[in-house]
Amino acid sequence: MIQKDGEIHEDVTHRIKTGWLKWRNASRVLCDSKIPLKLKGKFYRTAIRPALLYDSKCWAVKYQHEQKTSVAEMRMLRWMCGHIRKDKIRNKVIRNKIGVVPIEEKVRDTRLRWFGHVRRRPKDAPVRRVDEIEQLIKKRSRG
Template sequence: MIYDAECWPAKKKHTNKINVAEMRMLRWMCGYTRKDRMRNEYIRKKVGVAPIEDKLRESWLRWFGHLNRRPIEAPVRKIELLNFAHVQRGHGKKL
């Protein structure tokens, strides 16, 4: 479900949707429904999995560490040397 998650910028709504989908799968694995009113923490403890937000954060940090270990001449690292002080951003759509 979170394959290649270190590369895409996940917003809060994305992590919420992933969390909802994961909890549906975990409930289905345990044989519970929403009507059983079991807490998410209990289901996670029973199955033995960590929250999806922790897994996403772990993959982002792993990717960040991978990038920092690259030599400074690598194309990925050259973006760090660019100076964006002269770039002006627009103020949105003008009517």
Template sequence: MPICSDFRYLGSLVQGNGEVDWDIKHRINGGWMKWRPVKGTTCDPRMLLKLKGKIYKYVIRPVILYGSECWAVKKMDEKRLHVAEMRMLRWMCGVTRMDKVRNECIRGSLKVAPVTEKLEGNRLPWYGYVKRRDKTYVTKRE
């Protein structure tokens, strides 16, 4: 039987060692690709912060979290997602790290929940779906 190093499962690339580093990097890059077309709107200081937050929640974050139901993320992966998200949110608000504005303040002004909480929220329904499968399903057989 051949040993495969990488495989795709539900659109996610799972590496031979069980990690999803490549897929997370790919999703973050996809988020930045969606960021570019809406950058004119989200970085405009005349736009309401609440509207900028909605654009982020409905356009950019779904791209980043697509296929995250089956990810086995490590703390480093969560941190990578958090850093990318905060860079986008700070850019939307026109705030730099030198301004020393806390992340919670930025999230509160845009009304955006942390991406790690959304990541957990995406995994829970998937887990319930897997638990409710038939006993004759391939993954449930012993």
């Protein structure tokens, strides 16, 4: 979902809402204190995070978008552990308990993977031709 001004705010909020929808569907498992945190983390990585990151390889991410997704993820992770922000437990500690890396790193990984796929395409592929046209346009003389 790209807006008229070329921004992706709506797409990011839609992904976050989708992540929360998946969270609500799995809350019985994720909020159960009898289930180990590592298993909850594994379930989170396989069920909820893909819903949050779907199609993020095409995003032109700004700091605001990273911040929004990071806040949503940390709220989910804190809730999984049974903590609130007033407990003043650092994000790194919670991530280590659950075994989850920051979502910003996963977004960067998916974007780099997509970039690698584009670079390995044949020279006559439409994506590569557009890339070559952009390079030709950028080569201008001074002044």
